[in-house]
Amino acid sequence: MPTVCIKWQKQVFPGIEIDTSQPPMVFKTQLYTLTGVPPERQKIMVKGGILKDDTDWSTLGLKDGQKLMMIGTADEIVKAPEKGPVFVEDLPEEEQAAALGHSAGLYNLGNTCYMNSTLQCLHSVPELKSALLSYSDNVRGNGVDQASHSLTVATRNTFGELDQSVRPVAPLHFLQMLRKKYPQFAQQQNNVYMQQDAEECWTQLIYTLSQTLTSEASEPAAAQMKELFGIDLVSRVHCAESGEESSEAESVYSLKCHISHDVNHLHEGLKHGLKTELEKVSPSLGRTAIYTRESRINELPRYLTVQFVRFFWKRESNQKAKILRKVDYPLELDVYDFCSDELKLKLQTPRQVLRDAESAKFGLKVEVKTSSSQNIEGVIN
Template sequence: MRLLKLQRKVRCLLRIYQKKSKWLHCAGLYNLGNTCYMNSTLQCLHSVPELKSALLSYSDTVKGNGIDQASHNLTLATRNTFGDLDQSVRPVTPLQFLQTLRKKYPQFAQQHNNVYMQQDAEECWTQLVYTLSQTLTSDSSESAVLPMKQLFGIDLVSRVHCAESGEESMETELVYSLKCHISQDVNHLHEGIKHGLKTELEKASPTLGRTAVYTRESRINELPRYLTVQFVRFFWKRESNQKAKILRKVDYPLELDVYEFCSDELKKKLKAPRQMLRDAENAKLGLYMGKLAAQKKMRSHQVALGNRLVWTLTKLSLLYQRNN
């Protein structure tokens, strides 16, 4: 009986705390059959408060500006699923979202032997972010809400050149994630990102009058509030005509510094803030080292006093033995 009352009290406290904490995230998502890719995407995006604010301000009737019905419905399903996650302390069944996602993007409804196939979380994330970037605009939500570009968009500036013809051009591109390409030479995240920012492509050369190999070297020209990095673990196997997964271990830091991947223009903008951050960290480190030095000095005094006390007691003991 006491246990039952305690459980009720805990549930009541959780509900109260959840109402007070607007962005509390404690509920999970049921796997509806190989839907881990979708669940991980939803949980990842659900952790972004600004995105939840944008979805809350999204109207049920917004369908203008060239937004198709399927995109509108998927945005509403995302908003409703996030609401269920915020309001529940028990696992949520994202059936409405799954059905809406499959209507918008039929590739996620592929089946094999009447069983829904596993899908790539990155593909789901990319499609959902692209859809939200089309629907969550300043016209369809409050002006104070940050658009998807500011939250996740990465502006890249690329130098495309052909060694054979000497042609060179500059291109700009908006992407929503950096790629960490994995190969036998990649052991760390920085190496994978570096490989991902330098690629080769084939296209028609006006100078040569035929197809030629071009090298694209990209640099980050503008950073978003949330930087997404994809570990490219899948590649297309021509022999079996299907995807294969790369199982190589790649280390990554707890804090990712992408300064070396930025353009010269962005590096100039980041120079002063980086110096301020470095000075603050050095100040904290100096204060910490000062505390360590003080503690060490105190311990040395304690040891010295202890040694002196032992020496004094030993001397008194010897004098006592002589007198007796």
């Protein structure tokens, strides 16, 4: 990695390393942390020209100690008013976001929107942030490897930056640790890092955190993450040809919305995802046969994750293809129809309380069937 010197206004920043395997945007975010000049305002003079975001470093022939000039104005520090009230709408855009409780944004470091969306999604879970805050910098036992530990620390630090900053954050260290732990996210095409799948990034990060995080009560990490995101499924596996039937139980971290030509709504896609066909050996037939697996939710997490399965493998072209079909979804998702009979029984009473509360809000008469039902709302709260 060549080391250069940057001159900006009257300041000189020597000894700045350029990782030429990364796009110029990454270098600009480095300069942003030093100068406060946002990447979009930076003009970096190289060989009489301006460094562009898609410039190939190999064409510039950079040498150690080479001096580069940067032109651009830094974000101004807003001074507090001397007197009088200050309204949110009168604040700069960054401070408006902070005042309204919005999280800071993340810079795209070159086809890293999949990673940024995953981080912002998980950053919205307060229980996860709390667990990360208590995570130590020292490697823990229980078979936690260094790469998993480093990725967890990077996640904790990135969340901290998002909470403390009103400016966009450049998750450079997190990206490096993610690619170190999971090399598939470092794939390149024509010397450019490839776009990746957000669901794969989310799954890998959830798995890592389930191996490393523990609660204050020394609760196993896997159990803690399962409480937040885990979904218990019970499945009936049936072979129509042989009449064989069995039951299975598993825990997953998301429900799949399978998309096909007849799926127009999320509810339909989830229904497809919970009923699948598989081929396996039938003991009674002595050969492979088609089995149908019908799954139901037996336990729900605090945060339910739903994946829209928009990619499939095209055999004719031997590559991934994206399904662009529009699928509607509600602002509030009711998964009662997808639950097991056991879970439905547990949900009946609180669901009735919610319906009664909704009816009362609109002035409709609510019939109280039992004296004990008056105290149900307090119980479920």
